[in-house]
Amino acid sequence: MAKADKAAAIAELTEEFQSSNGAVLTEYRGLTVAQLKELRTNLGENARFAVVKNTLTKIAASDAGLDEEFRNLLQGPSAIAFVKGDVVEAAKGLRDFAKANPLLVIKGGYIDGKPMDAAEVTQLADLESREVLLAKLAGAMKGSMANAAALFNALPTQAAQLAEALRAKREEAGETAEAPAVQADADAAEAADADTADAPAE
Incomplete structure (x- = not known):
C-alpha cells in the first residue's frame, strides 16, 4: 500500500473511531463473504462492519485517543463494528450472529469512551x-x-x-x-x- 493510501486509511479509521458511539472488535477467521454480508445486513444502520488491517488500525486507535488495552486486542484477522446508533442493538446483533456462527469471536470494544472486554460487550447485549x-x-x-x-x-x-x-x-x-x-x-x-x-x- 502506498504511503498516501496508508495515511488516508489511517485518517478514515481515526474519524470512524472519533465519530462512533462505540467500536466492537471481532475476529472473523473462517467466515465466508456471504456470512459477512449477512452480518452487515443484520446490523443494519446501527453499525458499519469493516475488515481492518491491524497495523493501520493501531495507529488510528492511538490517534483517536483509545487506550492500549483496546489496541492490544488487534491480533489475528480483525473486523470492527463501528456503532453509529444504538450500541445495545449493535451488541445484540453481534452476539446473536456469533451464537449462530461461532467463527465470529467478539474480542472487546470501546463504548462511549469506556473500554469493554468480551464479557462486558455480551452483558451490554442483554440490556x-x-x-x-x-x-x-x-x-x-x-x-x-x-x-x-x-x-x-x-x-x-x-x-x-x-x-x-x-x-x-x-x-x-x-x-x-x-x-x-x-x-x-x-x-x-x-x-x-x-x-x-x-x-x-x-
Whole structure:
C-alpha cells in the first residue's frame, strides 16, 4: 500500500473511531463473504462492519485517543463494528450472529469512551434497547404528566379554600380585637359617671 493510501486509511479509521458511539472488535477467521454480508445486513444502520488491517488500525486507535488495552486486542484477522446508533442493538446483533456462527469471536470494544472486554460487550447485549427504554420513559412521563395535570387542576380549588380560610381567620381575629376595645370604652364611661356622682355640689 502506498504511503498516501496508508495515511488516508489511517485518517478514515481515526474519524470512524472519533465519530462512533462505540467500536466492537471481532475476529472473523473462517467466515465466508456471504456470512459477512449477512452480518452487515443484520446490523443494519446501527453499525458499519469493516475488515481492518491491524497495523493501520493501531495507529488510528492511538490517534483517536483509545487506550492500549483496546489496541492490544488487534491480533489475528480483525473486523470492527463501528456503532453509529444504538450500541445495545449493535451488541445484540453481534452476539446473536456469533451464537449462530461461532467463527465470529467478539474480542472487546470501546463504548462511549469506556473500554469493554468480551464479557462486558455480551452483558451490554442483554440490556434493553434504546427504543424499549424510551417507550418505558414515555409511559412513566405520561403517568407523571397526568398526575401533574391533576395537581395543577386542583391548585385553583386549594388556593380558593386557603384564601377563604385566611379571610375567616382575619375576621375572627378582628372581632376578638374589637371586643376588648368596646369593653374598655364602656369601663371608661362608667368610671366617668362615678366621678361625677362623687364630686361635691357647689
